[in-house]
Amino acid sequence: xxxxxxxxxxxxxxxxxxxxxxxxxxxxxxxxxxxxxxxxxxxxxxxxxxxxxxxxxxxxxxxxxxxxxxxxxxxxxxxxxxxxxxxxxxxxxxxxxxxxxxxxxxxxxxxxxxxxxxxxxxxxxxxxxxxxxxxxxxxxxxxxxxxxxxxxxxxxxxxxxxxxxxxxxxxxxxxxxxxxxxxxxxxxxxxxxxxxxxxxxxxxxxxxxxxxxxxxxxxxxxxxxxxxxxxxxxxxxxxxxxxxxxxxxxxxxxxxxxxxxxxxxxxxxxxxxxxxxxxxxxxxxxxxxxxxxxxxxxxxxxxxxxxxxxxxxxxxxxxxxxxxxxxxxxxxxxxxxxxxxxxxxxxxxxxxxxxxxxxxxxxxxxxxxxxxxxxxxxxxxxxxxxxxxxxxxxxxxxxxxxxxxxxx
Numbered sequence: 001x002x003x004x005x006x007x008x009x010x011x012x013x014x015x016x017x018x019x020x021x022x023x024x025x026x027x028x029x030x031x032x033x034x035x036x037x038x039x040x041x042x043x044x045x046x047x048x049x050x051x052x053x054x055x056x057x058x059x060x061x062x063x064x065x066x067x068x069x070x071x072x073x074x075x076x077x078x079x080x081x082x083x084x085x086x087x088x089x090x091x092x093x094x095x096x097x098x099x100x101x102x103x104x105x106x107x108x109x110x111x112x113x114x115x116x117x118x119x120x121x122x123x124x125x126x127x128x129x130x131x132x133x134x135x136x137x138x139x140x141x142x143x144x145x146x147x148x149x150x151x152x153x154x155x156x157x158x159x160x161x162x163x164x165x166x167x168x169x170x171x172x173x174x175x176x177x178x179x180x181x182x183x184x185x186x187x188x189x190x191x192x193x194x195x196x197x198x199x200x201x202x203x204x205x206x207x208x209x210x211x212x213x214x215x216x217x218x219x220x221x222x223x224x225x226x227x228x229x230x231x232x233x234x235x236x237x238x239x240x241x242x243x244x245x246x247x248x249x250x251x252x253x254x255x256x257x258x259x260x261x262x263x264x265x266x267x268x269x270x271x272x273x274x275x276x277x278x279x280x281x282x283x284x285x286x287x288x289x290x291x292x293x294x295x296x297x298x299x300x301x302x303x304x305x306x307x308x309x310x311x312x313x314x315x316x317x318x319x320x321x322x323x324x325x326x327x328x329x330x331x332x333x334x335x336x337x338x339x340x341x342x343x344x345x346x347x348x349x350x351x352x353x354x355x356x357x358x359x360x361x362x363x364x365x366x367x368x369x370x371x372x373x374x375x376x377x378x379x380x381x382x383x384x385x386x387x388x389x390x391x392x393x394x395x396x397x398x399x400x401x402x403x404x405x406x407x408x
Contacts, residue, residue: 009135009136009137009138009139010041010042010043010068010137010138010139011041011042011139011140011141012039012040012041012068012070012130012138012139012140012141013039013040013041013141013142013143014037014038014039014040014070014128014140014141014142014143014149014183015038015142015143015144015149015150015151016035016036016037016038016149016150016151016185017035017036017038017151017153018033018034018035018150018151018152018153018156019034019035019036019153019156020033020034020153020156021033021034021156021158021163021187022158022159022160023159024110024122024124024158024160024161024189026112026114026246026247026248027246027247027248029109029110029111029112029248030076030107030108030109030110031107031108031110031124031187032105032106032107032108033105033106033108033126034103034104034105034106035103035104035106036101036102036103036104037101037102037103037104038099038100038101038143039067039068039070039099039100039101040097040098040099040100040143041067041068041097041098042095042096042097042098043065043066043096043098044096045096046065046092046096046098047094047095047096048092048094048096049094050094052094053093053094054091054092054093054094054099055091055092055093055094056089056090056091057090057091057092058090059086059088059089059090061090062088062090062100065098067098067100068130068133068138069130069131069132069133070128070129070130070131071128071129071130071131072106072108072126072127072128073127073128073129073175073182074108074109074110074125074126074127075106075107075108075126075128076107076108076109077107078104078105078106078107078108079104079105080102080103080104081103081104081105086102087102087103088100088101088102088103089101089102106126108124108125108126110122110123110124110125112124114247114248114250114252114254115252115253115254115255116254116255116393117191117247117254117255117256118191118193118195118196118255118256119191119193119255119393119394120191120255121164121188121189121190121191122161122188122189122191123186123187123188123189124186124187124189125184125185125186125187126184126185126186126187127182127183127184128140128182128183128184129173129175129180129181129182129183130180130181133180134178134179134180135172135179135180135181138181139181140170140181140182140183141170141181141183142168142170142183146167146168146169149168150166150168150185158189160191160192160195161189161190161191161192162189162190162192163187163188163189164188164189164190165187165188166185166186166187166188167185167186167188168183168184168185169183169184169185169186170182170183170184171184193394196243196256199243200239200243200256200260201259203235203239204236204239204259204260204263205263205386207232207235207236207239207263207267208232208263208266208267208382209379209382210228210232211228211229211232211266211267211270211271212270212374212375212378212379212382213228214228214229214270214274215270215273215371215374215375215378216371216375219274219277219278219367219368219371222278225274226271226274229267229268229270229271229274232267232270233264233267233268233271236260236263236264236267239260240257240260243256244256244257255393258389259389262385262389266378266382269378270374270378273370273371273374273378276370277368277370277371280368280370
């Protein structure tokens with residue numbers, strides 16, 4: 001083992017050149033990266049007294065010399081690129097320094113915390129070290145130190161995240177009962193929120209605003225207001241289910257769940273508000289229609305036959321004294337109370353029944369005070385809650401995730 005002949009552990013210097021990253025799956029909690037993985041160590045047995053600075057050899061020679069058995073501890077289904085040939089090379093310097101480079105695609109596990117989703121920052125580690133050798137035999141360290149041992153491709157872009165940092169550490173860990181030297185890089189991934197703002201937050205907000213339109217609809221329009229409330233609830237349900245389908249079924253609530261739940265509360269509260277208004281709605285009460293003085297004087301006296309001949313669309317008297325047309329819909333009760341004895345007298349004597357002035361005017365329901373208050377209170381509370389939500393998650397929780405974050 002190279003320096004092992006002198007009793008000292010071999011130092012393996014490692015670095016990564018990151019070419020691409022992704023996809024990143026929240027469902028499987030796995031991320032993928034494509035990189036050049038380089039390892040360098042000193043093997044005095046390979047030192048040469050030649051004028052060449054270094055010697056590049058075929059990869060077949062790798063099986064004849066000692067090389068570290070490096071393994072990615074949190075890797076899954078990683079593979080070496082082999083098109084058009086095996087993407088690896090071996091270079092030996094005159095002093096016995098060996099450089100081994102290979103191109104790998106690594107799939108690694110990443111335990112994601114989605115409490116602040118979609119304003120979350122994920123920390124995905126990549127840890128590697130020796131499979132069999134303990135710290136007595138092999139010691140790993142970053143080739144260029146913690147500041148420059150990770151190189152990013154200039155065109156590196158992620159579809160859903162921004163790579164905002166990648167702090168490097170080296171430590172010792174217990175693997176299979178032995179103490180091993182371990183190197184770790186932690187990729188800090190900040191999620192893009194634009195997609196969710198356009199496809200979820202804005203539609204949910206507009207649906208809530210749409211439900212507020214019912215406060216301006218006539219309170220007698222029961223079918224219209226119920227249909228509006230039902231439509232907004234169903235649409236919110238579809239939006240929530242569709243956007244949660246790409247996430248794992250976690251046992252805790254996320255920031256997205258909270259916002260959708262708040263929108264549900266407002267839509268349901270709008271429906272409940274209408275139920276309260278409808279409960280106190282009575283036909284035939286409210287603000288009276290404007291009636292001219294001539295019509296009002298003509299309505300002072302009517303026979304019961306005239307009352308019986310009143311239709312929904314018109315009110316007529318045979319002698320042509322007056323006529324009232326186009327009663328409002330839905331039909332409203334006419335506040336006329338005729339006693340039984342008066343009706344009997346009319347049948348016997350055909351006398352006129354006196355109707356007090358103003359009792360025949362049709363009435364419309366006034367705008368409910370509850371509706372008037374809801375037009376101001378509901379939008380105001382919804383605006384305040386949206387501001388508090390943005391401050392709590394986007395500024396406070398999201399910014400708090402960047403504390404102690406190391407940038408490279």
